[in-house]
Amino acid sequence: MDAVKCQAFLKAAEQGSFTAAADSLSYSQSGITRMISSLEEELGFPLFIRQKKGVTLTEDGRLMLPLLRELVQAHQHAEELGAAIRGLVRGSLTLGCYFSVSSMWMPEILQQFAQDFPQVKVTMLEGGNKEIAKWLTEKSVDLCFCAKPGRGVDCDWIELYQDPLVAWLPSQHPKAAAASFAIKDLERESFIHTLPGQDTDQDRLIEQEGLKLQTRFSTKDGFTTYNMVEAGLGVSFNQRMIARKWSGRVAQVPLAPQRFVSLGLALPRSADPSPAAKRFIACVEEMVEELAGGTAL
CATH class of the missing domain: 1.10.10.10 (Winged helix-like DNA-binding domain superfamily/Winged helix DNA-binding domain)
Known part of the structure; x- marks a missing residue:
């Protein structure tokens, strides 16, 4: 055929x-x-x-x-x-990428990879946990740089980094300067929910902790949520990494007890990575410690 x-x-x-x-x-x-x-x-x-x-x-x-x-x-x-x-080393690479990873890490990684392997064409698909699970199941991607897929997603997993979850509080919030913010205290606040119902890291923590939140607003992306928190419209939480380059008046306070998002590379189960995919994995593993500020696994 x-x-x-x-x-x-x-x-x-x-x-x-x-x-x-x-x-x-x-x-x-x-x-x-x-x-x-x-x-x-x-x-x-x-x-x-x-x-x-x-x-x-x-x-x-x-x-x-x-x-x-x-x-x-x-x-x-x-x-x-x-x-x-x-x-x-030539060919093509279809890469699924988690939203926060694509904005924070992928530009530097792709720049280095393109410099080392100019004859490999990379197609990048951005998505959340649900889209990434679908791509892995369909085997429509070579690999995904993402949060660890949930149970039921059949894939091989290479963990690279543990990103802490932090509360996002307006700068004038009474606990903006606190050392930590209790997860259960989220129930007492007006909450801004990013992409509800999409198996996001927010959705997963809310389900795990059984939180009963007073959701005032919902948004389609983290940056909108961040700006709404800055405006004093409520509180939220997210990965620390996602707002690393944002400079609004938002306090990022570690959750208590601490919770983390596992970031890494997911490959369709039993798929033999292509030579291009193997080179990309090696490139990521080499660069991730520097990109994560020396805290990679």
Whole structure:
């Protein structure tokens, strides 16, 4: 089965359009259409429902999706391994990345990786815990730089750093200068919740501690929450790292008892990392201590 045809299928499934898939892969639309039609003829059943506004997978197409994805990945890994044997590192790397990691660490890591391995193309997907769990389960990424996936996510885990959770308090809050902030005291405050219901680190701690919060506002990102805390609209909590470069009038007070977010690299279970993925893992492990301020594991 031709890996190029399978790649065209995957891109069309991802984009929901033959035209968009053609643009992404630098083919003509007619070329993509011919490849997918040929693949359907080879398999003996249709993979897509064609509509005026795009395409959607048939039930058979959905069943074939993970298998054809594995075929394309195996083809790419074979090419990359051949290049590595010849003394080159080339290919592509699809990286899932946790929001806070992508903003704080990834620019420096990608800069170094691109300098060391300029022939590796990196595609980065940003998301929260739910999206990352989905990507790992589907094996649509080579690896994820993220918080430790929850139970039920089948993956291999390399822990790199323990990031403490801290309360975010307005600078005028009575406990802004305190050495710690009791987790249970969050129940007495007007709370600002970031991305509720998305299996965030906030969601996980709230569930673990059985907190009954007085949620006044909810937001879609940490920076908005941070600015709302600064304005005195309530309190919140998050990883210490996420606000390291922000300079608002917000006190970051360690929670008591201490709680941490485990950050590291997650790989789809039983997936043999490609040469490019192995080089990226080594690059991260080498740089993470410096990026974390000397507190990496």
